[in-house]
Amino acid sequence: MKTLVIADHDNGILKPETSKTINAAVKLGNSIDVLVVGENINEMATQVASIDGVSKVLVADHSVYAHQLAENTAELVISLAEAYSHIVASATTTGKNFMPRVAALLDVAQISEIIDIVDADTFKRPIYAGNAIATVKSLDSKKVITVRASSFDLQTEQAAVTVSTIDSAIDNQSSSFVSVEQTESERPELTAAEVVISGGRGMQNGENFALLNGIADKLGAAIGASRAAVDAGFVPNDMQVGQTGKIVAPNLYIAVGISGAIQHLAGMKDSKVIVAINKDPDAPIFQVADYGLVADLFEVLPQLETAL
Amino acid sequence: MKVLVPIKRVIDYNVKARVKSDNSDVDLTNVKMAMNPFCEIAIEEAIRLKEAGTATEVVAVTIGTKASQEQLRTALALGADKAIHIETDEKLESLHVAKLLAKIVEQELPELVILGKQSIDSDNNQTGQMLAALTNRGQGTFASKVDIENATVKVTREVDGGLQTVELKLPAIVTTDLRLNEPRYASLPNIMKAKRKPLEVIAADSLGVDLAPRTQLVSVSEPAKRSGGIIVDDVAQLVEKLKTEAKVI
Numbered sequence A: 001m002k003t004l005v006i007a008d009h010d011n012g013i014l015k016p017e018t019s020k021t022i023n024a025a026v027k028l029g030n031s032i033d034v035l036v037v038g039e040n041i042n043e044m045a046t047q048v049a050s051i052d053g054v055s056k057v058l059v060a061d062h063s064v065y066a067h068q069l070a071e072n073t074a075e076l077v078i079s080l081a082e083a084y085s086h087i088v089a090s091a092t093t094t095g096k097n098f099m100p101r102v103a104a105l106l107d108v109a110q111i112s113e114i115i116d117i118v119d120a121d122t123f124k125r126p127i128y129a130g131n132a133i134a135t136v137k138s139l140d141s142k143k144v145i146t147v148r149a150s151s152f153d154l155q156t157e158q159a160a161v162t163v164s165t166i167d168s169a170i171d172n173q174s175s176s177f178v179s180v181e182q183t184e185s186e187r188p189e190l191t192a193a194e195v196v197i198s199g200g201r202g203m204q205n206g207e208n209f210a211l212l213n214g215i216a217d218k219l220g221a222a223i224g225a226s227r228a229a230v231d232a233g234f235v236p237n238d239m240q241v242g243q244t245g246k247i248v249a250p251n252l253y254i255a256v257g258i259s260g261a262i263q264h265l266a267g268m269k270d271s272k273v274i275v276a277i278n279k280d281p282d283a284p285i286f287q288v289a290d291y292g293l294v295a296d297l298f299e300v301l302p303q304l305e306t307a308l
Numbered sequence B: 001m002k003v004l005v006p007i008k009r010v011i012d013y014n015v016k017a018r019v020k021s022d023n024s025d026v027d028l029t030n031v032k033m034a035m036n037p038f039c040e041i042a043i044e045e046a047i048r049l050k051e052a053g054t055a056t057e058v059v060a061v062t063i064g065t066k067a068s069q070e071q072l073r074t075a076l077a078l079g080a081d082k083a084i085h086i087e088t089d090e091k092l093e094s095l096h097v098a099k100l101l102a103k104i105v106e107q108e109l110p111e112l113v114i115l116g117k118q119s120i121d122s123d124n125n126q127t128g129q130m131l132a133a134l135t136n137r138g139q140g141t142f143a144s145k146v147d148i149e150n151a152t153v154k155v156t157r158e159v160d161g162g163l164q165t166v167e168l169k170l171p172a173i174v175t176t177d178l179r180l181n182e183p184r185y186a187s188l189p190n191i192m193k194a195k196r197k198p199l200e201v202i203a204a205d206s207l208g209v210d211l212a213p214r215t216q217l218v219s220v221s222e223p224a225k226r227s228g229g230i231i232v233d234d235v236a237q238l239v240e241k242l243k244t245e246a247k248v249i
Helices: A016-026 A042-049 A070-083 A093-106 A207-219 A227-231 A262-268 A297-307 B037-051 B066-078 B094-108 B127-134 B188-194 B235-244
Strands: A002-006 A031-038 A054-061 A084-090 A110-114 A116-119 A122-127 A132-138 A143-147 A163-165 A175-182 A195-199 A222-225 A252-256 A273-278 A291-294 B002-007 B009-011 B033-035 B057-064 B082-087 B112-116 B138-149 B152-159 B162-169 B172-176 B199-203 B215-221 B230-232
Touching: A002 A016, A002 A070, A002 A093, A016 A031, A016 A084, A016 A143, A031 A042, A031 A070, A042 A054, A042 A163, A070 A084, A070 A093, A070 B127, A070 B138, A084 A093, A093 A110, A093 A143, A093 B094, A093 B127, A093 B138, A093 B152, A110 A122, A175 B138, A195 A207, A207 A222, A207 A252, A207 A297, A222 A227, A252 A262, A273 A297, A273 B235, A291 B235, A297 B235, B002 B037, B002 B066, B002 B094, B009 B066, B033 B037, B033 B066, B037 B057, B037 B066, B037 B112, B037 B138, B037 B172, B057 B066, B057 B094, B066 B082, B066 B188, B066 B199, B082 B094, B094 B127, B112 B127, B127 B138, B127 B172, B138 B162, B152 B172, B162 B172, B230 B235
Parallel strands: A002 A031, A002 A084, A031 A054, A054 A163, A084 A143, A110 A143, A195 A222, A195 A252, A252 A273, A273 A291, A291 B230, B002 B057, B002 B112, B057 B082, B082 B199, B112 B172, B138 B172
Antiparallel strands: A116 A122, A122 A132, A132 B215, A175 B162, B009 B033, B138 B152, B152 B162
16 A cells, blocks of 8 residues: 655745655555645655655645645545555644544544554554653554654655646635735744754743844754743744644753743653753753753853853 | 534643553543643633624533533633533544534534644644534634634634634634633632533434544553753853763754
8 A cells, every 4th residue: 555645845845844754654664655735836846756765746736725725635635545545744733734634534533743653553642741652553444644753854865756746726615815924034943953942931021032042043053932931922932842832852952941841841852952041940841951050041141152 | 603612621731641550541540630721712712702792602512421511610600601511431532522523513503613722631633623624614723813704704823934814714613722812710600600501411322423443542651751961060061061972062
């Protein structure tokens, strides 16, 4: 049988999650087709064709798919589903949006945010904010799966395979796109960055997040935030790391003024090295930090920037 | 306009879940339970729509054991008009829940269904989307703003990279993100009043939905523990350790 992976992209930029999801799909042992859905996506389709393990790329390029609305994306996937035993997407907001719709239309369960593959039917996934790992076996004939990309590696390159066009335009009557408000950033994307520096409520206000800029520049890091910092309005919500925000697993995670609530830990505790800077020596973040510095962040952040 | 709000009884979000020693599941005996935080936000949004004169009736529904009536009473105390309890002792999956809810949608004909985006126990993030598929309605997931205008609902969605606004034709399905609103607390008089509000009980297996399991929980284990780290004295030592010991910078 074959696996269908749905590529994840944003405004014509292929997301690194796609490569990581293909890395997971390879472990299922089937040949892999990748579907790219959107408008003006040929360049991304070419990139997908060069990801190792991909047998064929299918492109559905039409204005009706411009914003990958769940209603028509799901219908499109259903129209292709017959040939596949596994349908796989990244657990990004796009994948989380349309994949359960696919599963329900196929009348199968969805296995969400897998972090490991035991065999073609059995998967590991975190539950209870990452406080437990469930091993789940799917009893359905078709598996609909979303992948926690941070748990898998980037796939290497190969000689490009065939790209074929799907002639499809499923119009969607129930929903339409109105607008998008992108958060501008020159830094690496949070979920893909090798280094992440995050601020919490201890930053006190939005302006103080500028203290992290210089350090982030020197380390090539992405800047994240705890839910407390987002809820207090310091920074926009797409910077949130946690169970209800983004899940990251960088080489180095620096938590500044973050206490380390369960909800935040669920989003970053798989980082390779964790550094915590907090003035409260009893903050739970120190229990997971490899290196802790008990100090006032306003004193040590400028020192850290100079030392780097 | 009638609004249906499905809610779920889950472990209280402050409680750290413990895995049973036989690795069969998470231990929920004698653990504090509460309404799922995302469901509280869904109830709050429905009540606000009622207060604004947009919604005429708010119906709360839950699927679970008899104990989950406690969370329905909470929903009634917060301002829901009536509650429906689909009673079952089985541990149901998202697909089953969505199918049972689809039956309630068929029966109640709400123009808007507001659900939480995910429950904090199974962390699936599926039910709203599945319900939208089964009822063939448009979906506005991860909503941080909901505006109802005539026969449509504009939903601002929290997506990776920012915010996206979509317009859905009613009837529609919306799932809540944390930033949609700040849920209120139930006052004592309202808690007393909630005891007299209607609560209908329906047996899950009377709704004609196939509840056979689609997945099997093989085992549940503790996540890998992080080894305790060290406390450094100052920034110089921190940078030194990161360079030479951890080799990450």
